[in-house]
Amino acid sequence: MKKILAILLCLSMTPLQLLAWGAKGHQVVADIAYSRLTPQTRKNVKLLLGHETLVSIASWADDVRKQHDEAYDWHFVDIPKDAAGFDQQRDCFRPQDKHKDAQTDHHNCAVDRIGIFEQVLGDANATREQRAEALKWVVHFVGDLHQPLHAIDEARGGNDIKLPVFGNAQCGDYPCNLHWVWDSMLMEHTGLSEHDYVRRVQKLITAEQLDQKADGGPVDWANESHLQARTILQEKPAAVDQAYYDANIRLVDEKLALAGIRLASALNSTLGKIPTQQLKRELKAHKN
Numbered sequence: 001m002k003k004i005l006a007i008l009l010c011l012s013m014t015p016l017q018l019l020a021w022g023a024k025g026h027q028v029v030a031d032i033a034y035s036r037l038t039p040q041t042r043k044n045v046k047l048l049l050g051h052e053t054l055v056s057i058a059s060w061a062d063d064v065r066k067q068h069d070e071a072y073d074w075h076f077v078d079i080p081k082d083a084a085g086f087d088q089q090r091d092c093f094r095p096q097d098k099h100k101d102a103q104t105d106h107h108n109c110a111v112d113r114i115g116i117f118e119q120v121l122g123d124a125n126a127t128r129e130q131r132a133e134a135l136k137w138v139v140h141f142v143g144d145l146h147q148p149l150h151a152i153d154e155a156r157g158g159n160d161i162k163l164p165v166f167g168n169a170q171c172g173d174y175p176c177n178l179h180w181v182w183d184s185m186l187m188e189h190t191g192l193s194e195h196d197y198v199r200r201v202q203k204l205i206t207a208e209q210l211d212q213k214a215d216g217g218p219v220d221w222a223n224e225s226h227l228q229a230r231t232i233l234q235e236k237p238a239a240v241d242q243a244y245y246d247a248n249i250r251l252v253d254e255k256l257a258l259a260g261i262r263l264a265s266a267l268n269s270t271l272g273k274i275p276t277q278q279l280k281r282e283l284k285a286h287k288n
Contacts, residue, residue: 022184026058032260041272061140070100077109078153146259151225
């Protein structure tokens with residue numbers, strides 16, 4: 001009961017539609033990723049972030065939502081439920097939205113934004129501030145794209161599917177919904193701390209040899225999440241209970257694991273390819 005009350009208290013402070021995975025989920029992804037960074041990548045991450053860490057900035061993109069209204073749609077990709085998969089022109093231009101720049105932004109989705117910010121990470125002409133911010137976006141959006149309901153448009157990714165969760169119809173100030181269940185509530189139901197959850201996921205990675213699935217890119221990850229989201233919506237329960245948790249927590253853990261593994265691979269392929277002394281020279285040359 002204390003566990004559920006803690007979850008509801010947290011939810012009462014934050015609009016449900018503004019989050020993905022929740023802070024703990026993003027921290028787990030960042031922690032898993034950091035453990036797989038090459039020494040070269042770690043040095044460059046440190047150079048860009050200073051006293052901050054990959055874990056401490058994992059939810060930065062959620063924290064700055066009010067200051068970056070143009071980034072509202074960058075956290076997900078609305079692939080139509082019955083579509084075969086991601087289509088850039090269809091899914092990344094959202095002129096119907098009312099958020100800043102939606103009428104002109106043709107890369108208004110998580111898939112495109114990960115690629116764009118990866119390019120900034122490797123841009124010798126970008127400033128330290130631009131590259132550090134790009135790193136924060138990438139860390140967050142790779143996590144977002146691995147939450148299945150961030151890759152489907154049906155019912156606004158499950159936000160419109162209201163249902164009781166572990167006996168409660170209200171999650172703080174908002175009716176409980178299926179999207180939030182997958183963002184955080186299944187994970188929180190374990191009762192584990194961030195540290196213990198990382199250990200749990202690391203064990204799963206070893207047992208299932210998930211490091212072998214580090215390949216692919218944002219389009220592949222979006223299509224994978226989209227297929228899983230279709231199943232989640234097709235099998236939507238009347239209520240979320242212990243049986244639903246038991247049937248689905250394994251997928252939550254796997255998606256957190258894969259997000260961390262793939263984030264590490266992406267950073268190793270960008271920042272990890274730049275000698276630290278070269279990066280220092282580039283940052284000094286373009287110091288604001």
